[in-house]
Amino acid sequence: MTAGQYVAAVSTPADRDVAPGPISMPMDLLEQSCKRVAVLGLVFAGLWASGLVMANLTGRFLMDGLPLHGHAWPMPGNLVAGIGLAMSLGLTALAVKLQDRPNLLLDLSLGFEVATAFLLGVMAQWTPEITPARLTWIPVVILVFPAIAPNTPTKILVAGLLAATMDPVGVLIAKVRGVTIDASPLALAVSFFGNYVCAFIAVIPVHIIRRLGRQARRARDLGSYKLGDEIGRGGMGEVYRAEHKLLARQAAIKLIRPEMLGARDPDAARVMVTRFKREAQAAAALRSPHTIELYDFGTSQDGAFYYVMELLDGVDLDTLVQRFGPVPPDRVAHLMKQACLSLAEAHGQGLVHRDIKPSNLLTTRMGVEVDFIKVLDFGLVKARHGRADTLLTQPHVATGTPAYMAPEVAMGETDIDERADLYSLGCVMYWLLTGQLVFERDNPLVMMHAHVSEPPVPPSQRTEITIPAELEALVLTCLAKKRDGRPRNALELGRALSSVPGAGAWSADRAQQWWDTHLPTRAGAEPCDRGELAPHISSE
Secondary structure: OOOOOOOOOOOOOOOOOOOOOOOOOOHHHHHHHHHHHHHHHHHHHHHHHHHHHHHHHHHHHHOOOOHHHHOOOOOOHHHHHHHHHHHHHHHHHHHHHOOOOHHHHHHHHHHHHHHHHHHHHHHHOOOOOOOOOOOOOHHHHHHHHHHHOOOOHHHHHHHHHHHHOHHHHHHHHHHHOOOOOOOOHHHHHHHHHHHHHHHHHOHHHHHHHHHHHHHHHHHOOEOOEEEEEEEEEOOOOEEEEEEEOOOOOEEEEEEEOHHHHOOOOHHHHHHHHHHHHHHHHHHHHOOOOOEOOEEEEEEOOOOOEEEEEEOOOEEEHHHHHHHHOOOOHHHHHHHHHHHHHHHHHHHHOOEEOOOOOHHHEEEEEEOOEEEEEEEOOOOOOEEOOOOHHHOOOOOOOOOOOHHHOOHHHHOOOOOOOOHHHHHHHHHHHHHHHHOOOOOOOOOHHHHHHHHHHOOOOOHHHHOOOOOOHHHHHHHHHHOOOOHHHOOOOHHHHHHHHHOOOOHHHOOHHHHHHHHHHHOOEOOOOOEOOOOOOOOOOOOO
């Protein structure tokens, strides 16, 4: 997962603290239930396979003459077990395929419950022995399913009653086959009464699970914000959709749970916490409209650190190129001038971003404006001046993304200044103009070495787009190996971009036309046709 993006195109409801549908559970807990459904399918597959082995191989020698071989085996036992094995494996396959549609999967699992009960009923009642104390495996199935595949109480009850009826159905099938049923209707009712009792008992876990789901959602409220579904994760934490309880303002919450910090040694955990706080403090100190806005910061009741930021509607520049191809030079100049404004403020406060890359630059809709750049993820920010504890990375460790890393960063130098960000911005411009990295290498270390020692191929030689000579020269200046060969600061780079011939050709009207064509919105609806632009967070 690419580091740095906190936002997603708003293609789902903002209030999805639970999955769409009637199952009252947080989305991630619902997804865990779906994973258990997949495991359940494998367990049932193993049981049916064991039945086949016992009946056809082991049982012939160890249990010859027992009822196992005197009634349903080998037929229809082999056929029924084969069908059950196929159904169980099919359930596991569905659980994998429908992991993003948990409500549908859990509904289908109820059908699996009833179908499994039918197979068990046919087997158990192939030659019925009606006694008051006789039980089959059907009650077990009825009681197990609600705990593994939760659903609404009504659906659980209906499925349980249908499953309970499969024993009587099995008796009916036996009677149709000509088997004599030596039992009165009362005896039949008494024999299967336990099945129906289990169907009603099975509703109890459903109410418990729903109550726990509501408690989990309440426990996830952070400060003034109501935590919704997870929209991204990385090695450093998770990102959730959120909404202010009173203002109904949409937001994104970045969260680091204590167990994530405890996975490493104490020193590494300290670095992660300090970096997390630094990211919040750095973002809070910046006021540029082109820097992602921080709303809140704090610690949850369970000790997790979090901060709340704006939830943006747009597409990151990495996805922009991957979906729509290289970007026209005039638009590149338009976008990069805005990024320079954000970086100029950060650099003016002595902060170096150190992870500028396409996925950390988002072009968004902001009010009536489009193609409005937001700079994201100040998690690797470094204060150039101040106490030693503001250096948040371990000594002699290069921090950032190799494909966009300045030579001095790749070499592990400690005196990193704002010109490292300008080098990375040159790499971003190269990507936008060509759709290719400055250096295409499979190994991160080899790529870092290329940034240190190899001259870049001019972007005009790697694209069919006509690139103004002045813009190409500016890109190559940003990519100078020595920092003294680059622009002195972000404001200087922004002015140089403004002076590129044709830089002003990307007008507001052209931008609006592009968005209306490629990322349109419908009146009264959420933005559409964007795909899932999954949010990402720093994995450093």
